[in-house]
Amino acid sequence: MGLKQIELTVNGFSSPFLVQSDEVLLFTLRERLYLTGTKEGCNQGTCGSCTVLLDGKPVLSCMTPTLRCVGKKIITIENISSGDTLHTVQKYLVEKGGLQCGFCTPGVVMTMVPFLEENPNASREEIKEGLSGNLCRCTGYKKIIDAVENAAEEMRS
Amino acid sequence: MDYYHSPSSIKDALSMAGKFSGNYTIFAGGTDIQIYRKQQLDTNEHIIDLSGIDELNSIATKEGILHLGAMTTLDEIISSDEIQLHYPLIAEAAKSVATPVLRKTATIGGNLLVKNRCVFYNQSQAWRNGMGSCLRDVGTICQVTGGKKDCYSRNVSDTAAALIALGAEITLMTPDGITQKPLKDIYLPCGIKFHNLEEHSILTQISVPIKPKKWWYKKLRLRKTLDFTSLTVAATVDINSIARVCLNGVSMSPILVEQTMDTLTQENLTRQARKNCKTVDNDLMPLKYRREMINVFLEEWWDSIEII
Numbered sequence: 274m275g276l277k278q279i280e281l282t283v284n285g286f287s288s289p290f291l292v293q294s295d296e297v298l299l300f301t302l303r304e305r306l307y308l309t310g311t312k313e314g315c316n317q318g319t320c321g322s323c324t325v326l327l328d329g330k331p332v333l334s335c336m337t338p339t340l341r342c343v344g345k346k347i348i349t350i351e352n353i354s355s356g357d358t359l360h361t362v363q364k365y366l367v368e369k370g371g372l373q374c375g376f377c378t379p380g381v382v383m384t385m386v387p388f389l390e391e392n393p394n395a396s397r398e399e400i401k402e403g404l405s406g407n408l409c410r411c412t413g414y415k416k417i418i419d420a421v422e423n424a425a426e427e428m429r430s
Numbered sequence: 431m432d433y434y435h436s437p438s439s440i441k442d443a444l445s446m447a448g449k450f451s452g453n454y455t456i457f458a459g460g461t462d463i464q465i466y467r468k469q470q471l472d473t474n475e476h477i478i479d480l481s482g483i484d485e486l487n488s489i490a491t492k493e494g495i496l497h498l499g500a501m502t503t504l505d506e507i508i509s510s511d512e513i514q515l516h517y518p519l520i521a522e523a524a525k526s527v528a529t530p531v532l533r534k535t536a537t538i539g540g541n542l543l544v545k546n547r548c549v550f551y552n553q554s555q556a557w558r559n560g561m562g563s564c565l566r567d568v569g570t571i572c573q574v575t576g577g578k579k580d581c582y583s584r585n586v587s588d589t590a591a592a593l594i595a596l597g598a599e600i601t602l603m604t605p606d607g608i609t610q611k612p613l614k615d616i617y618l619p620c621g622i623k624f625h626n627l628e629e630h631s632i633l634t635q636i637s638v639p640i641k642p643k644k645w646w647y648k649k650l651r652l653r654k655t656l657d658f659t660s661l662t663v664a665a666t667v668d669i670n671s672i673a674r675v676c677l678n679g680v681s682m683s684p685i686l687v688e689q690t691m692d693t694l695t696q697e698n699l700t701r702q703a704r705k706n707c708k709t710v711d712n713d714l715m716p717l718k719y720r721r722e723m724i725n726v727f728l729e730e731w732w733d734s735i736e737i738i
């Protein structure tokens with residue numbers, strides 16, 4: 274598999290660079306663009322920590338071929354807050370103790386932001402189901418779910 | 431030389447398949463095949479990514495038959511009002527696959543053609559080298575069965591069980607033309623060559639004729655999310671009282687028992703199912719337990735229809 278020159282649009286900026294033909298987006302983001310907020314957990318689709326938005330839709334960047342993303346808008350965790358103001362989901366994760374080591378947190382945020390936009394009235398059960406692809410080895414999930422519930426409430430009002 | 435190809439029509443995809451014959455891999459969502467590539471279990475040089483072919487993504491009902499484009503995502507299927515209302519079995523099966531985020535990328539066509547799995551094979555290259563590769567990889571014998579020359583890896587498609595229970599047909603396109611056949615007829619009882627699709631075939635559509643009178647679905651897995659099946663049972667009874675009970679995850683291909691309710695008994699259903707399943711110890715759940723759970727699930731289904 275050879276190198277290929279492409280242009281990607283990440284967090285509103287477009288730039289050309291070389292990638293391997295079979296590279297995955299997670300590698301491109303972390304190793305070529307140094308956007309290390311997106312985490313590599315399992316590298317096989319089971320932990321959710323590498324979640325990013327592709328044209329607004331959450332995808333696992335460890336499973337997504339980079340070349341599939343040409344011409345699409347990629348948003349990573351680095352672009353979720355507005356400057357110093359955290360996104361509501363981030364704010365409540367901090368306030369409610371929804372993180373400990375924080376490794377899973379970018380993935381949780383990138384999964385829950387589009388989830389709450391799509392399901393503003395999600396019940397606690399639905400939030401749990403929505404989070405069921407995000408593994409956290411620290412919190413025991415309860416406080417993450419509490420935080421998302423609070424965020425949903427604030428986003429509705 | 432380009433290795434990654436993103437055709438925008440089926441015709442282009444087929445001509446690429448012809449051009450790179452024997453050395454290409456089709457990517458639908460890529461949520462299954464990508465791991466085989468990472469683990470060097472798929473090393474073809476060319477990738478043909480079907481995600482740019484819009485004509486393959488559709489949900490439509492014509493003359494009472496539901497047609498699903500092969501690239502329709504599982505999430506689109508679960509969210510479809512038409513499917514929730516008239517084909518809840520399909521929605522239920524799709525919802526039991528993988529995780530919510532994966533289902534936004536995973537397609538129905540990819541799920542029907544998901545590769546067979548085995549705990550001795552679906553591992554990293556280092557693991558396989560340490561253990562000694564089996565015959566499905568570069569070795570010469572099956573590790574699970576202690577030396578047999580056949581592969582018993584399991585078909586794990588949850589939606590295949592549901593769609594076979596619904597009598598679904600599929601449409602395949604090759605450079606020579608279009609063929610249609612019952613979904614159940616594509617699966618082969620072999621862990622390595624688990625389907626009989628001709629070379630250069632692209633699965634384009636799934637058609638579902640039956641709106642069953644009754645349906646039932648259950649999946650056995652370690653966790654309620656994420657895990658592949660250890661046993662999936664999908665069952666329907668149609669207006670003519672024909673029962674279609676399909677088991678998957680316990681043999682090299684889905685196992686269908688199709689019989690009129692007039693003659694079917696719980697005992698002969700269980701006997702037929704157990705006889706046709708070539709279940710071996712290649713899953714995270716122990717063999718004895720999985721075999722026992724076949725009886726348990728079939729009994730639960732039987733009790734559920736007797737109550738209705």
Ligand SMILES: Cc1cc2nc3c(=O)[nH]c(=O)nc-3n(C[C@H](O)[C@H](O)[C@H](O)COP(=O)(O)OP(=O)(O)OC[C@H]3O[C@@H](n4cnc5c(N)ncnc54)[C@H](O)[C@@H]3O)c2cc1C
Nearest residue numbers: 318456458459460461462463528536537540541543544633
């Ligand atoms: C964490 C995790 C959990 C999972 N859990 C489950 C589960 O519970 N149940 C389950 O069944 N699967 C599961 N999967 C596997 C996979 O996500 C699903 O099977 C998914 O539906 C596959 O669809 P896809 O579009 O991603 O297929 P792909 O990976 O793109 O393709 C699968 C196979 O089908 C071939 N193919 C796909 N589309 C076509 C076509 N139109 N024509 C010809 N060939 C084609 C590909 O070449 C490939 O060999 C899981 C995967 C992960 C990573």
Ligand code: SF4
Nearest residue numbers: 548564572573581582
């Ligand atoms: S069933 Fe045997 S041959 Fe098949 S993948 Fe497992 S160990 Fe290998």
Ligand code: FES
Nearest residue numbers: 314315316321335
């Ligand atoms: S790193 Fe992608 S899902 Fe775990």
Ligand code: FES
Nearest residue numbers: 373375409410411
């Ligand atoms: S906070 Fe440590 S993994 Fe979730």
